[in-house]
Amino acid sequence: MESKRFRSAVSILVCLALVAIAGGRAHAEKIDGIVAVVDDTIIMVSxxxxxxxxxxxxxxxKKVERQVLELMVEDIVVxxxxxxxxxxPVSxxxxxxxxxxxxxTVRDAGSYIRKAALMEMMVRSRVVVTENMIRSHYENQPQYRGRDSVRLNQILIRKDSAKAAxxxxxxxxGKPFAEVAGRYSDVLSSGSADIGWVAVEDLSEELRAxxxxxxxxxxxxxxxxSGYTAFYQLIERxxxxxxxxxxxRNEITADLQKKYQLEAFNHWLKKMMSQYFIGIYI
Structure with missing residues (x-):
């Protein structure tokens, strides 16, 4: 009964505030009205x-404004x-x-600390990463399989057509590439023409072709x-x-724990938010 009275009181307060905002707009005056309510906590336009x-x-x-307001509401609930x-209390x-x-920001840091504490208390111990989950993630992530690559020697000659010729x-x-690089290249990697392995997809379109x-x-x-005349020699593929x-394994386990803990926490927080009277008025 008290909850109903409280919600009714909040609704009346909000209606009065919205009328004030509308009236203010009609007179081209800026009124600091209510944009959201979380139980007894009010968020003003300011x-x-x-x-x-x-x-x-x-x-x-307006889309960003709404997103920021929803984050503010979530932070109040947290x-x-x-x-x-x-x-x-977070000091x-x-x-x-x-x-x-x-x-x-300091405000966001405080919110992060509170959320981390709640996550630790409410969901962390309930998230279990299994061997099947680890293997499935490993098999479906291309960064673990490696990429088609080439190992290259390189000569770079800066703005000197005669030298490049x-x-x-x-x-x-038929002179050895490394010898020619030593005589003519303006850029060497640790004194060598060998620039190591490069993923094929990272090569320029011209060089890849x-x-x-x-x-x-x-x-x-x-x-x-990039302003150089370049020569490349393929060492190996x-x-x-x-x-x-x-x-x-440890890297994947940590990543999956973070992922599923965050999902579980967001689900828990959504359920908790449903227990509060929340009104958003934009």
Missing amino acids: DLEERMKELGAPADS RKIYTSLGLP EQEAQDLSEKSGM RALDELNA SMKAEKPGDVVGPLSV GVHGARPLEEV
Whole structure:
């Protein structure tokens, strides 16, 4: 009964505020009205504007405005749950320290600390990552399988067509690529022409096309690359960067735990929010 009276009182308050806002607009006056209510907590237009400004959000986007307001509502609910469970208040210093380390605002840092504590208490111990989940994730993530790659020697000559022509003549004459690179290349990797393995998909379109039919030992060039005349020699092809399951097991386990803990927490929080009177009026 008291809950019904409370909700009725809040509804009346909100209606009066909305009428005031409408009247203010009709007279081209800015009224600081209510944009949301969470039980006995009210969010005003000025609160939303301040939060938008703090986040650097575009003031003219209604979609973004709504998203920011929903985050503010969620943060109020999290505070209420956190307090109701008797958890220790987040100190200003604690929030400040996290803010400095992470780059987030002090307000967001405090919210993060409260959510992390609730996640630890409510869902973390309930999330179990099984062997099948680990293997399925490993088998379906291309970064663990490695990528088609080429290992290349490289010569880069900066804005010197005569020098590039001499290098090309020596390469055509069959001189060893490494020797020609040592004499003519303006850029060497640790004193060597060998630039290591490069994923085929990371090559420029021109170089990828030129390398398509080449065999180890073949030379491609001259090509224009960022102000340089470039020559490349294919050393070998292969799948590079593959990582065995045992090497990445802990990494995958941690990633899956975070993923499913967050999903479980968001589900739990959504259920908890349904227990509060929440009104959003934009």
